[in-house]
Amino acid sequence: MAPAGARDAGIDSGWILSKLARPAPMKTNFVETRSSKLLKSPLRIYGEYGRPDNDTLVRTVRAPYVETTTIRGTQATIARAGHGARTFSLTRVPELASMQASFGALLRGDQAQLQQGFALATTGTREHWRMGMTPKSATLARQLKAITLYGRGAELRCIETQPADARHVQIGARGQQDQVIPRRAVRLENGERRSEERRVG
Secondary structure: OOOHHHHHOOOOHHHHHHHHOOOOOEEEEEEEEEOOOOOOOOEEEEEEEEEEEOOEEEEEEEEOOOEEEEEEOOEEEEEEOOOOOEEEEHHHOHHHHHHHHHHHHHHHOOHHHHHHHEEEEEEEOOOOEEEEEEEOOHHHHOOEEEEEEEEEOOEEEEEEEEEOOOOOEEOOHHHOOOOEEOOEEEEEEOOOOOOOOOOOO
């Protein structure tokens, strides 16, 4: 159930998912930010998410390296430039299986399927909303603490994926420091817009 403030503004998970629904095939660019104690500054990874059909999710990294991850059915294949492709079962990496299922449900606007694996909580207004997804499975929760979506109207601006052992870092656009971003954040950009200076949320 959405918090009172979200209900008053007409925001709930059903409304958000109805705006995000996109039929396959579809593609969207992303900028992913990763932080590490070994890095002086967050690493930004540029690429594209693709959904050629309802059963397949393709994540293509274009910079600073080239890599393609294809998730289909119960298997994932990772192919990196200069290296051979590796295929393995998603049972070894439950967070990838969850990503495939959650992205598929998100892009279909399938609230029922999404709620099978995640507890949903929404806050904000139609102009600035947030939807948190907390794993219900204890197995997945040991790997993944939460996924948070940020958006404006019908636009999904950012997906934050927080591993269970992740620390939070501050990332602000245009000098803003009031938004907490987990260790890994995926910023989705429409068309060819890939600006790192866009404020999220």
